[in-house]
Amino acid sequence: MKKVSIIVPVYNTSLYLRECLNSIKNQTLKDIEVIVVDDGSTDSSPAICDEYAVSDERFKVFHNQNQGVSASRNFGIDKADSEFVIFVDSDDWLENDMCENLYQSACENSVDMVICAHFNESTIGSSSRHMYNTDMMFNGGYFEEIRVHTLGLIGRWLKKPSSLDRHTPIWARLYRLDIIKNSNIRYIDLNKLPSECLQFNFAYTSVAKSGYFLNRPLYHYRRNTVQSVTKPYRVNLLSKWLWWYEYMKENYVATFDAACLQAFYSRMCCSVIPLGGNALKLHTYREIRNECATFLRNTALKESYRYFKYHQCALHWRIFFTAAKYQWIDVFIILTWGMRKILALRKK
Template sequence: MDTTKKVSFIVPVYNAERYLEKSINSILDQTHPHIELILVNDGSTDSSGKICEQYAKRDSRVKVIHQPNAGPSAARNRGIAEASGTYIQFADSDDFIDQHMTRRLVQAMEGGSELAICGYQKILMRGDHIIKSEVHCIPQKGNFTKEQFLVHFGELYQYYYIHFNWNKLYDAQLLKDSGLAFDLDVNWGEDLLFNLRYIDKCQNISLLPDAFYYYIDSNAASITSQFRADLYTNMQLMQGAVKAFLQKNNAYAGKNKVLFENFYTSRVMTCFWNLFHPSSTLTPDLAKKQMGEIIHNEWLHKRASYFQSGNFEKRLIGTLIKRQAVGALYRYYSLKSLVKRRMLPKEKKWV
C-alpha cells in the first residue's frame, strides 16, 4: 500500500465541545501515516473553537479555519477548497472512527477506484449512556465497475450506505476537477445529492463490509426528533434525484426499482408522522390540508401497490391513500400520536 498518499480529513465543527476531543483523537490516531485534519469551526458559540486551536498547536497535521456560521455544507466546501491530499475523507465532529479506517479505505482505492465505501455502526445515546448499538456491514465486497456497482444500488440505498459522506473516501482530483460542491440551498439530504453527482463521475467503486465509522445518534439531528415543515417537499426532492440518477444510468429496473419504491413509501409514512410531532405548529385543518396534498400526489398513487408489501400499518396507510381518505388517515395518526404521548416519559425524545 502506498502510505505516502495524503488523506485530507474535513470536519465541520459547530458547538461540539462534548464529543469533539474524542472525534479528533480518533482521526489523529489513524494507522495511515499521512493525513491532514481540517477543522472548520462554523461559528461555534461554545468552547469548540478553543479546542480546535489547542490541537493545532500540539499537532502540525491539524489546520483550523474559523468562519461565521453558514451550515455544514458551507463548512465542507471550504474544507474541500483547502484540502491538499490525494484523497478526501469527511467526518462529523460528534462521531469517531476505527483506527484502521483510513488505511483500509486507501488500500481499497489502489485498484483504480475513485470511491471507497465501508459499513458503519450506529450508536444510540441518551446523555452519556449507550441505549443501543447497531452494526451495519455492507454485504458486498471488492472492486466494481460503475455498472456492476449500480446492480447493488437498491440494497445499499435502503440501508443508508449511499446517503452519507462519512463512510466514504473520495478522489480529491476528481472531486475538484468536476467542480462538485455541497448544495447550500438544501439543509437535509445534501450528502445524498453530493454523492449521486460524485458517483456519476466514477468509473470504479470499492466496497468494504467492515463497520469502521461510529455514528453517534443522540436523536438531536434525527428527521423524527423535530418538526420539519418542509419534510415532504425535501423528501420528494431526494427521491426524485435518486430516481433520475438511476434512470440516467439505466439502473431503474428489477430489484433496484422495487427496493427504491418501498423505501419511498416508508418515507411517505415518516412525512405523515412528522405532521403530528409535539412541536408541530400546524392546526388540525392545516395538517389535513398537507395530508391531502400528499395523498393526492399522482406519483404516490402510482406507487400505492408498494404499501401492500409492508406490515399491517403500512398496508392500512396504503389502503387509505388509495381511497384518498384524508379524514380517516388524520384520525389514525391523531390516535397514534395520543397513545405515543401518554406512553412516553416527558424527558424522552419523540422517535
C-alpha cells in the same frame, strides 16, 4: 499531495470534539491532512480546534461565520489537496486504523469509493451495522445498483422501507477527491434539501465507476440522543422535498433508465414517512390532519404514486402506502402513529 484529507465541520460540539480529533490524530496512516472548519461555534469548540493546530501540523483549522454544514464541507473540499477525502462529523470518532484500511482497499482494488461498516453509538450502548455480510467489490452493473439504491428502493429492497437510507450517509466512506473537484460535486444547503448527503452521494455515484465494501466497522456514528418525539416540528419540510423533486427533474430525470426512474419516484413516495412523523408533532388533531392532507394531495406526490410499485413491500407497508396513495387521511395518521411507535421500540 497527501494520501487522505479528513474534513471535519464543527459547530458547538465541544462535549465530543476531543474524542473525535484524538481519533483522527492517532490514525495509523500518517500521510494525512485534517481540515477542521469551525462554523461559527459559540462554545469552546474554536479553542479546542486551535489546540490541535498548534500541536500537530497536519491539522489546518479555519474559523468561518456560521453558514451551515454543507458550506463547511464545500469549504473543506476547496482546501483539500490529496488523493482521497473522508468526511467526519465532529461528534463521531474513528477506529485508529480506519484511514489506513480504507486507503489500502481503494489502492489494492483500484476503486473510486470505499465504504466500511460502522458502529451506532447511543446512551444505551453500541451496535455494529453492516451493509453486507462480506467484503464486496462493485463495478459495472453492481456499482449501478449502488447508484440506484442511493436514490431510492426498488424491487425486493422494498421489503424493508426502513432500510431506505443505508446508502445515504457520507461518513464511513472514502471518495476520490479529483472526481469530486473535476465533476464540481457540491453539498447543497440544507435550507433547500431534506438531506444533503443523499444528493451528494447520488451525484458522486453518477460519475464514479467502482466501489468496494469493507466489512469491518471502523466508524463510530453517535446517534442523536434526543428522542424524535421531542424534536421540533420542521416548518419547511414539505417545501424541501418539493425543491429536491424539481431539482432532480430539471437536472437528472431525462437521463434516467427505468430502474433510476422507479427509484426516484420511490424516494419521493417514501417521503410521506418523515412528513407524517413531522405532522404528528403538531398540537391538535385538526392541525395534524390538515398538514397530512396538504402533502398527500400535492401534485408531485400524486404523480410519484402513479409509478410507485410497492407490491413487494410487507403487508403493513402496502397498507400504509395505499392509504397515502388514495389519501385516506385518517387511516394514514393512525398507521403513521402506530408504525413510529413500533420503530421507536425496536431502536431501544
